[in-house]
Amino acid sequence: KQEVTQIPAALSVPEGENLVLNCSFTDSAIYNLQWFRQDPGKGLTSLLLIQSSQREQTSGRLNASLDKSSGRSTLYIAASQPGDSATYLCAVRGSEKLVFGKGTKLTVNP
Amino acid sequence: GAVVSQHPSRVICKSGTSVKIECRSLDFQATTMFWYRQFPKQSLMLMATSNEGSKATYEQGVEKDKFLINHASLTLSTLTVTSAHPEDSSFYICSATRPDQVGETQYFGPGTRLLVL
Numbered sequence: 001k002q003e004v005t006q007i008p009a010a011l012s013v014p015e016g017e018n019l020v021l022n023c024s025f026t027d028s029a030i031y032n033l034q035w036f037r038q039d040p041g042k043g044l045t046s047l048l049l050i051q052s053s054q055r056e057q058t059s060g061r062l063n064a065s066l067d068k069s070s071g072r073s074t075l076y077i078a079a080s081q082p083g084d085s086a087t088y089l090c091a092v093r094g095s096e097k098l099v100f101g102k103g104t105k106l107t108v109n110p
Numbered sequence: 111g112a113v114v115s116q117h118p119s120r121v122i123c124k125s126g127t128s129v130k131i132e133c134r135s136l137d138f139q140a141t142t143m144f145w146y147r148q149f150p151k152q153s154l155m156l157m158a159t160s161n162e163g164s165k166a167t168y169e170q171g172v173e174k175d176k177f178l179i180n181h182a183s184l185t186l187s188t189l190t191v192t193s194a195h196p197e198d199s200s201f202y203i204c205s206a207t208r209p210d211q212v213g214e215t216q217y218f219g220p221g222t223r224l225l226v227l
Contacts, residue, residue: 004153034215043116043203043220044154089153097144098216100153 002027006090006101013080014109021075021104023090028068035064035075036089038103044089048075080108112138114206116219123194124227131189131222133204139184140206144216145177148201160187194226 003026013019023033032051036044048057048064050073056065063076077084087103113136123129133143142161146154158166158179166179178190187206191198201223205216 036218041201041221041223044205044218046215046217049215091154097156097159098154100155102151102153 002030002092002094002099004090004092004099004101006088006104008104009102010105010107012107012109015080015082017080017108018076018078019080019106021077021088021090021106023073023075023101025071025073025092025099027094028071029094030068031093031095033064033066033073034091034093034098035062035073036091038087038089040087047088077106080106082108082110084108112206112208112215112217114140114204114217114219116202116204116222118222119220120223120225122225122227125195126193129191129194129224131191131202131204131224133187133189133206133219135185135206135217138206138208138210140187141184141209142207143181143187144205144207145179145187145189146203146205148203148221154203157189191224194224196226199224199226 005024007022034049035047050057050066061078066073085108087105089103091098091100115134117132145157148154157172158168160166160179160181162181162184168174181187203221205218
């Protein structure tokens with residue numbers, strides 16, 4: 001059974017800092033891995049999707065890496081802004097369904 | 111990008127009543143839709159996978175008679191919580207896939223907050 005763990009559970013940083021969010025998964029037989037953002041009481045916004053054959057994806061200030069063999073992914077956020085404050089969810093897709101981690105709650109202080 | 115809507119966004123009901131939540135793909139046809147629930151500070155848990163025109167596939171531990179799913183068209187799936195109880199209070203989120211896209215990205219709706227009194 002696939003399990004996804006995200007560390008840390010919460011993170012508070014000053015504006016402008018670069019930061020890394022971590023995601024690990026137990027079964028390396030994945031189809032893809034996706035990072036989402038969730039604002040309080042809202043749905044999910046897809047940030048980056050990495051196929052199993054890829055090592056990383058970039059979008060603006062966001063960079064996600066994938067090391068399938070070790071079961072790890074990181075989300076790097078450069079020059080953080082208060083608007084980045086949200087919960088970030090990592091999800092891996094096996095043969096059929098997405099399995100989510102519990103998320104990292106990020107607070108960027110002005 | 112693909113847009114998925116949910117209605118209602120919030121609902122409060124009395125214990126014992128049934129509540130219907132709609133999930134629509136607004137600008138694409140979704141052959142598969144997924145229903146998740148999320149408890150506070152917890153991850154999203156898949157409840158069921160819904161394919162148009164066929165019965166939904168429920169995850170282990172999810173009561174199919176309590177959570178009725180109907181996927182009547184390629185753009186609409188409904189989740190009905192029957193005889194709702196306070197423990198059913200949760201955040202329900204649907205998603206839909208675009209099979210024409212590489213990787214079959216899931217696009218998520220904005221969620222429905224259910225509170226059962």
